[in-house]
Amino acid sequence: MTVIGPGATIGILGGGQLGRMLAIAAARLGYRCHIFAPEAESPAGDVSAALTRAGYDDVDALRHFAAAVDVVTLEFENVPVAAIKQLAALKPVRPGARALQVTQDRLAEKDFARGLALDTAPYRAVENEAELKAALAALGTPAILKTRRLGYDGKGQVRIATADMAKAALREIGGTSNILEGVVAFDFELSIVAARGLDGSFCAFEAVRNRHEHGILRESRVPSAAARSTIEAAIDAAQHMAEALDYVGVFAVEFFVLKDGRIAVNEMAPRVHNSGHWTIDACRTDQFEQHIRAVCGLPLGPTDRHSDVVMENLLGEEIDAWRRLVAEPAAKLHLYGKSEARPGRKMGHVTRLSPRT
């Protein structure tokens, strides 16, 4: 097992806030970062030694990028698998193509979870109106029609309240590669953020209770107040999924927790995750440092937390409250350096610590 030591350069695909916080964690351990992203604005590039602005289909740019770095990782799971495969022929890419293939496609992701005997919401692949009607008949309403690919933060999905909305929903969502999911009557949402090391070691952060609004994470809270058996089942499921993918790095699995305490896998993110941002302020090793440790082949760090914590996202113009937040003694303010506060855009977050219960 080759350790990639401090002084080396870590290539990161994606230039957003997750890359920014990864680059900061990498810098603290003495690494250089090189960001590869197509966007003009680069929160990650602003804190990195090098930045390549190019598309994920630019094979020349990818080749130069691979030559300039010692290991490649990502902060954005919708990097085309072709780019990952090109890079992986030149340098270690962690996590690898298999994890992306599974998590980029809602259908493959659910098939994967079911294949591991994990529960999910009921679902059916939907390619046309006839299949949608059959799926609605099987799963009932309400149900949610989603694109199989490229959905995030509530985008790429339509709620179907009654079967007569089928045609309109299909028109709204467009395309032929969709999935219908039954609505799960859950009590709350729980996520497990965990890391798997290059040596197969596994280490989970404490379980997180999440609250979404309009499909966007609003708040994460630790401790989660979930039952011990629920948390253990969720951590087991996360470990099982990571091992099946031979995963290396930090990842998150979001679960629905049902009234009876059982869990259903909602989705897996093959990267550091918004519901793990609280670890920066409350844990010995945060999710970003943990990811850098994993992809560089270092031992995973201890993840115990010293405080209770509530993390709240700052979306769109909510960032305008920064003056109040920066003056609030119990709040730790984190801003991502984005210039345009579009509605729903993740502009920053604030964590509030209180003594550990």
Add this chain to the structure above:
Amino acid sequence: MTVIGPGATIGILGGGQLGRMLAIAAARLGYRCHIFAPEAESPAGDVSAALTRAGYDDVDALRHFAAAVDVVTLEFENVPVAAIKQLAALKPVRPGARALQVTQDRLAEKDFARGLALDTAPYRAVENEAELKAALAALGTPAILKTRRLGYDGKGQVRIATADMAKAALREIGGTSNILEGVVAFDFELSIVAARGLDGSFCAFEAVRNRHEHGILRESRVPSAAARSTIEAAIDAAQHMAEALDYVGVFAVEFFVLKDGRIAVNEMAPRVHNSGHWTIDACRTDQFEQHIRAVCGLPLGPTDRHSDVVMENLLGEEIDAWRRLVAEPAAKLHLYGKSEARPGRKMGHVTRLSPRT
């Protein structure tokens, strides 16, 4: 009072590890950083959005730098005052020329402290052999001959054990602008790292007990185990010095603590300080964020600590121990991304936390 809000660009003079940690803290609050430094290698530039490599006497480069930033600060106190004055005519510079004029010159610094009725080691200005002999007669031996300017980490000083070493010491240190300091029989060294806000608010971190070896900081420890009256006197002295300089930003004052608990000012650093690195891992607001808050006109943050802590510097090839340190559960490893591990060079530090006593 003009607040410089997130999204603005902070110019930092100096490209070393202090600038690196300042840039990271600034990024967390949503600022961009622009580093100005003459050296090819730039630990700070590696985590900043922009880097100007130029000498501090390059008036064109300084003018362009001023045009590109919203406020200027520094991580290196030996920036020529002429550069500070040029920049200050164009943009706010915090701290300003007065603080640098006093702290760049050991004689001016001691005169300044004495002018505030603070104790220091006994001292005499020395410009030639006759003055050195007179000074040795007045102060006795052992004594330390130091250059008035540009000394750091034990460089630019010679210990004089007996009066007959005077001529050789003067030859070794060179130049005509020196100071002879009497040796203080101190019990231990204490430092106060504190901040003064743009509005005149003042906030000190907890007092730190320091151990130097060969003039280089080896270890800092909090709590300091100093007497309450000693700590109060040191914090009062630090505040007094900051107010006399109308100082804005974080600074450190190093004190000798005598056997009877009284203190003598050793020196003042007009910047974040090595003896404040422990605040990153142990305090709600660390010294780097506090400095960014001060120079941007934000309210100072709370500085309470959640743990006891020992910070140890990694000098030169001690960095080779990184594999052991990164695997040590109680240790937080910080590396500065420097390529060459010259003897005595500050390559990183490690903090070890334990429950608060």
